[in-house]
Amino acid sequence: MAAKLSPNNLPWMLNPQRFPFRFPLNYVALVCLPVLLPVMVGLVLHKLKSDSKVSNKRVEEFERLWADENGLLSSHGVNGGEGEDVDSVASSKLKLGRKKDAKSKGAVAKVDSATRSDWERKRVSNFLATVEAEAEEALREVGEDFVATNSTTPSPSTTNEEGRYTLKPNTPTRCLSDTNSLPISPDEHPLLDIQHRIIANLNNRTLLPQVAKHLAHFDDVLNAHAVIIVRTVTMDMHKKGIPLIKAFVQRFDL
Known part of the structure; x- marks a missing residue:
């Protein structure tokens, strides 16, 4: 019972x-x-809904500012025969629902769609130019700081790191039995041609002469990928892959 x-x-x-x-x-x-x-x-659903409303309001505000900068709101006031501002025009539309305002609103929308692409291109080009200038300035400052630091600070002495990791024999893994004799479940999907080519390239010593495969086994682990890369360092299960990473760092030559 306890085992179950x-x-x-x-x-x-x-x-x-x-x-x-x-x-x-x-x-x-x-x-x-x-x-x-x-x-x-x-x-999450409430956050998505609220962000969508805020985004729609922000887009409407940008469109209103864009129409104001391009003189579309002033022409709208002339066509409607009213000298009120944008808020008063919007409130009059909602309250009275005049057909004349609806027609003029459609005309403004058509003008907006006709010139919006040019306006967006200019705005994006100005934004990219500003970002590029700031990036160049930041890289220049980083380069100057790097040169100043290297010229003033002496180079640190190399430390002996032989005692950091435990040395292990770098022996390749060998299969105890023939791969053709291994049992294969009939429900298992066969490998594709591209997968066979990938396996052949990985096992080709002429292409990868310095690569040696090793077997990494972890008890009570169904998927060893997360353990090998130590995906979450706070999980005790993933901490089992720390010695493997240390051994890889020790044997990897630059």
């Missing part, structure tokens, strides 16, 4: 060891998951 309730036998979502927290916080997160998950989904 072991965390290793639980599904992926119900395994407390999958949560990047220490004991007992990982079990607390598992218990609160049915409550936290709907709340998080609701917060």
